[in-house]
Amino acid sequence: MNLGMEGIPYNWHEQIINLLAERIVVVDRDGIILYINEAYCEFLGTTVEEAINRPVQDVIENTRMHIIAKTGQKELAAVHPINGSEMVANRFPLVVNGEIVGALGTVMFRNPEEWRMYKTKIQNLAEELNYYKTKVEKDLKSKYHFNGLIGNSPTFLATKKLAERISANNSSVLLIGESGTGKELFAHAIHNNSMRSSLPFVTINCASIPEHLLESELFGYEDGAFTGAKKGGKKGQFQVANNGTIFLDEIGDMPLAMQSKLLRVLQEKEIQRIGGQKSIAVDVRIIAATHRDLEKMVEEGKFRQDLYYRLNVIKIEIPPLRKRKEDIPLISLGLLKKLEGIFYRKGIELSSDVIKRLMQHTWPGNIRELENVLERAINVLDGKIIDLAHLPLYLRDLELDNTCVKETNKENKPSTIKPPLQVQPLKETLAKVEKDSILQALDVTNGNKQEAAKLLEIGKTSFYEKCKLYGIN
């Protein structure tokens, strides 16, 4: 038999072995050490002479070499704690003429310095990996519970009760409500109160993802599905949310073509990645939300009727703030507490005038607007009491006129729009109203134009044109 080593002088063998493996040990069937190299002995704090012919368990802590020599089962890249460090070991049975005669073990890293270098590198990578793992897990967890939803008004309590009652089952939920009423909070709370609470909660904002990316975001794609596709493909959010809940925010903004694909997933309970052939089964509870009038959109052919019925199994309408004004003081206090935490402040209060003024406004931006108003007030506040002077102009300008409050409440119109004292040309009045509404929306959204356009329910282009027309920067 040609061993292939005959040409190599015998005294070279050991150096070759040492160069091939940093630390090496060979045992016989009984686990007695037949060979161990100097590097390994140095690391163990012993010498070759002392180690040879001794049971391997007496020389190497936590060894499994004697077990491999019996079972014949190799172990690759096993973590092996030695001297307080975790080494990486490979263990192979030695088989000669079909019989196990012993075992060979190697431990990576030539010297402690090399190990330390690797360890630092690996530790950094492991820490980074851990950071992203926790972040992903956190992002996939729902954050709010029903007890975080503030409000004691009968309408709000009834809504909350309904949501609590239906959270346990698996039916689709459709959350309807104006912008900033708390639809996302409700979605979180429903998931948290369900059997799926420990499983992923994935949020997709259908309005903020460009139409051409929405399909790959929802369903994923296979390797090479299109130019620019990530190597190895990508999981879609439906797969990420498997066994949990997916929250489809702004569902009314989902393009019609995508609506058909979503409907298919809801019916078949399976997805197909872009460029893929096979169907992948998914079990996901759907919670959808919109501030749009979906029924009207169905009539206008902008939203698929069949999808609407599928989503509308349980419909929860979240009341706007102006329809539960009695909740304003309580919500304001809750929001103040939250903001105090964010801004490291304590003991901030609202003056009674401010409370009255807050109750008077019609809050087109709902709780989000209220939160922005309070955040701005805290920012300009020196002492502890928020007074009228700390409110934005559009709220300061409101008159504490009860008749006006009653009127505006009845009609659900912003109370800043006061009837003109003198009759003016309709065109001028409309332009003023339009300009005021834009300024108010910008105020509510802290100058965010996209959000402001959304609040006003007009397109971005039209919004920019109007801003230009009225000289609003």
Ligand SMILES: Nc1ncnc2c1ncn2[C@@H]1O[C@H](COP(=O)(O)OP(=O)(O)OP(=O)(O)O)[C@@H](O)[C@H]1O
């Ligand atoms: N009942 C509530 N109690 C306390 N805070 C609330 C409540 N409802 C909403 N909020 C707060 O108001 C803000 C807006 O809520 P959320 O994002 O859930 O509204 P939304 O209806 O989903 O808005 P949009 O339609 O614009 O996405 C959040 O900061 C949220 O914490």
